[in-house]
Amino acid sequence: MNEQLQARLRATFASLNNVGAARAFPPIRALTDDLEKALPRGANSTQITPATAEHFVTASVDIWLRAVHTFLISASLTKASPIWASVTGYYSSHYSMRAFAHLLGYFLLFGRRTIVRWNLENGQHFCSFTSRGGGEPEHKLYWNWVKRDEHFEADPMFCEYNPVADASDARHRGRANYSDHLFSYYPAFRVLNRKELSERIQQISQIEFQDPPIPDINRFIDLESVQIVAYHRMVKYRQFLDEALGGESRFWNVHRNPNFASGLVNFQLTEPRGLAG
Numbered sequence: 001m002n003e004q005l006q007a008r009l010r011a012t013f014a015s016l017n018n019v020g021a022a023r024a025f026p027p028i029r030a031l032t033d034d035l036e037k038a039l040p041r042g043a044n045s046t047q048i049t050p051a052t053a054e055h056f057v058t059a060s061v062d063i064w065l066r067a068v069h070t071f072l073i074s075a076s077l078t079k080a081s082p083i084w085a086s087v088t089g090y091y092s093s094h095y096s097m098r099a100f101a102h103l104l105g106y107f108l109l110f111g112r113r114t115i116v117r118w119n120l121e122n123g124q125h126f127c128s129f130t131s132r133g134g135g136e137p138e139h140k141l142y143w144n145w146v147k148r149d150e151h152f153e154a155d156p157m158f159c160e161y162n163p164v165a166d167a168s169d170a171r172h173r174g175r176a177n178y179s180d181h182l183f184s185y186y187p188a189f190r191v192l193n194r195k196e197l198s199e200r201i202q203q204i205s206q207i208e209f210q211d212p213p214i215p216d217i218n219r220f221i222d223l224e225s226v227q228i229v230a231y232h233r234m235v236k237y238r239q240f241l242d243e244a245l246g247g248e249s250r251f252w253n254v255h256r257n258p259n260f261a262s263g264l265v266n267f268q269l270t271e272p273r274g275l276a277g
Helices: 003-018 028-036 052-076 084-103 138-148 170-180 195-207 223-245 250-255
Strands: 044-046 106-109 114-121 126-133
Touching: 003 052, 003 114, 003 223, 003 250, 028 044, 028 052, 028 106, 028 126, 044 052, 052 084, 052 114, 052 126, 052 195, 052 223, 084 170, 084 195, 084 223, 106 138, 106 195, 106 250, 114 195, 138 170, 195 223
Parallel strands: none
Antiparallel strands: 044 126, 106 114, 114 126
């Protein structure tokens, strides 16, 4: 792991040990509000407070928890609604990608059309601000920031946002969301019970493969691939932060095992054969 990134994460997570883990999450929009106030006029960078830096990492953990919660929704809808299982599976992946991006120091200040980059220099936290202009969609920015980072560029479980490729999370989600005449994918509505949900998640965690199972539009609805990559990205975030922090963050030690997923997700992987990662 990049030593600068590890040092920044360890320093910022360490400051969260001063409060109870359950009370460490700030109010809704805390990071957005902080950055909007910090946005400088006539300059492209500014120093930020340690509290704002903390909000980058709490925002990252929070949206990873959203990824886990959304994955549970996807798995629970496997039989009831393959379309919505596919859409929510995509969003679980997207939330994991956003969680990684925030750890790496990226945040899109959506209302101000501004890209923010957070760094630690000589013990001080700084943010640079770049106009988004008429630029790329929010999902594409977050996915590409992660895939182009040195920690993930060689991992085939991560990919850039590509709405036209046959093997594409984005194109698969687009078909489920926007295509007409999907009548054949409306089964009788049957929600998985807790036992079936646990078994479905265990099955997803144990599927072996040699090629990265990016959802293929030619196999629509390629639900198994949607859920496999969502699960692997979700677990890889947990592994990445475990490695970065080395068990020294009380905040992360509590939230890495969310109560709402207890007994359903064990965050174990069957390592794919022949893949880097």
